[in-house]
Amino acid sequence: MYKIVITRKLPEKALASLKKKYCIDMWESEERAAPREWLQEKIKGADAVLSMLSDRLDEELLEGANRLQVIANLAVGYDNIDIPFANKSGIRVCNTPDVLTETTADLTFALLMASARRIGEAAQFVKEGNWKSWSPLLLAGGDIFGKTIGIFGMGSIGEAVARRAKGFNMKILYHNRSRRTQAEQELNAVYTDFDGLLADSDFVVCLAPLTEETEGAFGAEAFQKMKATSYFINAARGPIVDERTLYNALINGEIAGAGLDVFENEPIGAEHPLLSLKNVLALPHIGSSSIQTRYSMMDLCTENIDAVLSGREPVTEVK
């Protein structure tokens, strides 16, 4: 019987179909990540791994995986996996695109709106009993309607965010490796170079995958080019941003605020300097976290694993 290693405790109903056919070896906790040593040991006898984006499946770990046929990563991003090494070793790698597009776009736009309108700060203000009277400029924030959004990384999530922005009558700029003609025609999205995106946007929204090209793209120079009234939103991957320079940009008033769902090191520690700033809204990497979407992602992972182990083509293989 083929063995499937699962690196986080998943709900019974998500695994029902796999359990009928395969032997499942699952890490026991829902909240705590499986330690690397656990996975290093388990992967030796695994035919399939259902991994989380927080597991680092690098060459050192995959070297010991003599039987491994498929990795199904519960995320659209796969920067946690050494793809060239997996390819060389004949391991198929699958991710979960499409099913999470709209949910992640919802969260990204919510982060944009909440940052501009200071919703995190305002909610805390009320709960802490600080609201003594209505006043004209109490927690006044920035407008969204009619402003300019600049999307860095115009993939399907970027386009879904652009659709939401259109509903807010926003001007849409984007920067991407290739032109997106459909978005240009349907959403009036305008392609611009990186510097133009930074200079002209009221909201710079990072939705690019983490690659050698994008790592550290948002450093000191980038923040200096942004408007002092603008907001930086990141719902992609933390290492695309140099967090120290983001902190400096925020305390020096180079930008107005930041909404962050992802961090260089996750989970971010409560003592991190960025979390001491009022104009930073930080979330625990919940872009795709609606119940329905997380179940769809799990289903896609189990479908991909079953396909490969049954000798069929997986549905969503990383090419």
Ligand code: DGY
């Ligand atoms: C992904 O799937 O890569 C997202 O970051 C999840 O929120």
